[in-house]
Amino acid sequence: MTGGSRSLGTLALIATAALWGSNHVVARAARDAAPLPALVFWRWLPAVIILTVIAWPVLQRGWPDIRPRLRELTIGGVFGVGLFSYLLIGGAYQSPAIEVGFINATTPVWVVLLGVMMGGGQITRAGYGGLALAFIGTILIISKGDPVRLAGLQLSLGNLWSLLAAAFFAWFSIRVREWSRTIETLPLTVVTAWAGLVVVLFPVYVIWVARGGPWFAWTDADMPTALGAIAYTGLGPTMLGNVFYLYGVATNGPTRAAGFLYLSPLCTAMFSIVWLGEQLTWYQAGGIAAILTGLVLLSRPEQDAKTIP
Incomplete structure (x- = not known):
């Protein structure tokens, strides 16, 4: 991997962070305009179609490498696109955008833990402290600073959804690194996106409409707001954000x-x-301070790195 590619990957990751940071905010603002199943489905459908058209020549060229791995790519799309998207946006519908964004910051912690559990990573002594701090920070946010909430299980459903979304996406990120060794970024994005759309998002949307839910926006909603939210989240965080992130994973790990x-x-x-x-x-x-400190400790190199028993 060239230095230029890694630098471009770094810029792509910074752009991804900004786009995905705005994602929670737009979703929170749109909850009174568009129902969750409609927003999640319609934000992905146009993006996947556009990406497919753009990637078609590369997709055809890379099909011999994609076909043998189609089953695992489909599973990756189900968890890393379908379930992740629903949980991520659903979290913002039920909890303040600030909290959802902070909880999703635990993704690197899950990457480390799952990487070690899957036999492909190590953790340093400082990393143990980092994991503990990130855990404490997450609990502080989820409990809203009140331990009684934990004892009585009075937790925000949106925060729990966000935490699960972070874990799913961490697993997806680890798998993307392996897939990207033989499959280019655009085809990888297209295949996993179609898998998440067809297997998860479309069935949920169909069930929603069949049970009498509005197909696009609430009946008393402001239509320009619903259209704007879906258009932005579809073209920005969904399409560009995922392409940028997959490229960043492929170039930086x-x-x-x-x-x-x-x-x-x-x-x-x-x-x-x-x-x-x-x-x-x-x-x-306090929670984000603990999480960020934990991430710094997790990223510190150390000579005596060792695997978790």
């Missing part, structure tokens, strides 16, 4: 790429305060 995602909650916090008028609470600030 899953652990380094996931580390850039800590920029995303900072963007989310800034956008949320400016556009939505959300307030930064003490437990949110």
Whole structure:
């Protein structure tokens, strides 16, 4: 991998963090305009069609490498695109955008843990402390600074969805690194996106409409707001964000790429305060401080790195 490619990958990851940071904010603002199944489905459908048209020549050329791995790519798309997208946007529908963004910052922690569990990674002594701090920070946000919430299981469903989304995407990031050794970024994006759309998002959307749900927007919603939210999330965070991220993973590796995602909650916090008028609470600030400190410790090289028993 050339230095130029890695530099471009770094820029792509910074752009990804900004796009995905705005994603939570737009989804939070759109919850009164478009129902969740409609927003998640329609944000992906146009993006996948456009990407397929753009990637078609490369997709045909790379099909011999894709076909033997089609089953595992489909599974990857189900978890890394379909379920992840639904949980991510669903989290923003039910919890403040600031909290959702902060919880999604734990993705690098999951990358490290899952990498070790899958036999492809190591953790340093400092990493143990980093994992503990990131865990404490996440619990602080989920419990909203009140341990009674944990004891009584009075947790925000949106925060739990966001945490599960982070774990799914971490696993997907690890798999992308392996797939990208033989499959180019655009075809990889297209195949996994179609898998998530067809297997998860489309069936959920059909069931929603069949049960009487509105197909696009709430009946009393502002249509320009619904159209704008779906258009932006589809072309920005969904299409460009995923292409940029997969390219960043391919050029920088899953652990380094996931580390850039800590920029995303900072963007989310800034956008949320400016556009939505959300307030930064003490437990949110404390939680993100613990998470970011944990990420720094996780990324520190150390001679005596060792695998988790």
